[in-house]
Amino acid sequence: MSAKAAWAGVVLSALTSVVWAQATSRPCDAAVSEDKPGPACLMSHQAIGKLAADVVYWRLYTYPDVAAAQRDRPEQGTVVEAFGKVWLFTVGAPALGPGPGGQHVADVGPIAVERDTLYDAEFLKSTFSVGMTAPIHVHSGPEAFYAVSGGTCLETPDGAQVGRGPGNSLVVRRGPPMLLMAIGPEPRQGFALILHDKAMPPTTLVRNWSPQGLCQKELSGH
Numbered sequence: 001m002s003a004k005a006a007w008a009g010v011v012l013s014a015l016t017s018v019v020w021a022q023a024t025s026r027p028c029d030a031a032v033s034e035d036k037p038g039p040a041c042l043m044s045h046q047a048i049g050k051l052a053a054d055v056v057y058w059r060l061y062t063y064p065d066v067a068a069a070q071r072d073r074p075e076q077g078t079v080v081e082a083f084g085k086v087w088l089f090t091v092g093a094p095a096l097g098p099g100p101g102g103q104h105v106a107d108v109g110p111i112a113v114e115r116d117t118l119y120d121a122e123f124l125k126s127t128f129s130v131g132m133t134a135p136i137h138v139h140s141g142p143e144a145f146y147a148v149s150g151g152t153c154l155e156t157p158d159g160a161q162v163g164r165g166p167g168n169s170l171v172v173r174r175g176p177p178m179l180l181m182a183i184g185p186e187p188r189q190g191f192a193l194i195l196h197d198k199a200m201p202p203t204t205l206v207r208n209w210s211p212q213g214l215c216q217k218e219l220s221g222h
Contacts, residue, residue: 025122025203034083040126040134040192044078048091048119048195057109058144058193061088061102068101082125083148083189089123091195108144108169111195117141118198127189128182131219137205138177141196145170145180150188153181153215160214177206181215 025042032038063069063086069079077090088102091111113119119141126134128150145152145163152163156176162183163170172178182188196202 025124028125034125034127034189035187037127037129037132037187040124042122043080043082043125043191044089044121044123046076046078046121046123047198048076048121050115050118051092051113052115053093053113054115055110055112056092056195057107058111058146059090059092059107060105060146060191061090062086062105063088063102072102078121078123080123080125082191087191089191089193091121091193106146106167106169108146108193109171111142111144111171112173113142113195119195120198120202122192122194122196122202124192124194125190126192127187128180129187130182130184132182132188133215134180135205136177136179136207136209136211137203139172139174139194139196139203140200141174141194141202143172143178143195144193145190146192147188147190150186150190151183151218152188152190153183153218155179155181155211155214157209160218162218177209179211179215181219183215183219 028041028043066079066086069086069088073079073088074090077088080087147168149166152168152170154161154170154172156178161170194202
């Protein structure tokens, strides 16, 4: 079965569940403090196109100012201001490093992709208080997470992935329903990359799967 056919099955299952809805990414509001817990917001949407690789990495750099980051930004790169810093995000093969003035922060991956798919990238940020969760949802492509602070737990039918402390990162494949939770000991501030099929909605909320409480167990330390 092709990946697109499998994804169609996921969406069909969602359609036949009790409730489903396409999720929309709300743009980030500069007037809202980043210290205030709340749902993820969209910082940037970037057309990526086909990727000439089976796996890619999400590369994160910081810069002293926007002008310096823009000078180093490749055609498909994204510059954002978040959590007190200027960031440059790129998606592709691992690089040797940023240009003059940039500091390499992380390479998140490997992220499995399909060579024949036209991709778009959504870059989001969020601040979660300890124990806060995102609604259960699915994506039409892989998702990657990078935490500036706090702990991360992601539960899917495959089990739970856990990352703790500043700089923790996770990657989840396209398709499975998921629950994201901040597991402390401090509020979680971080970014997400949804690398989705351009022809499909990036995110769909679903209610046809129930988590087994694996992240709640991580939160309570059991």
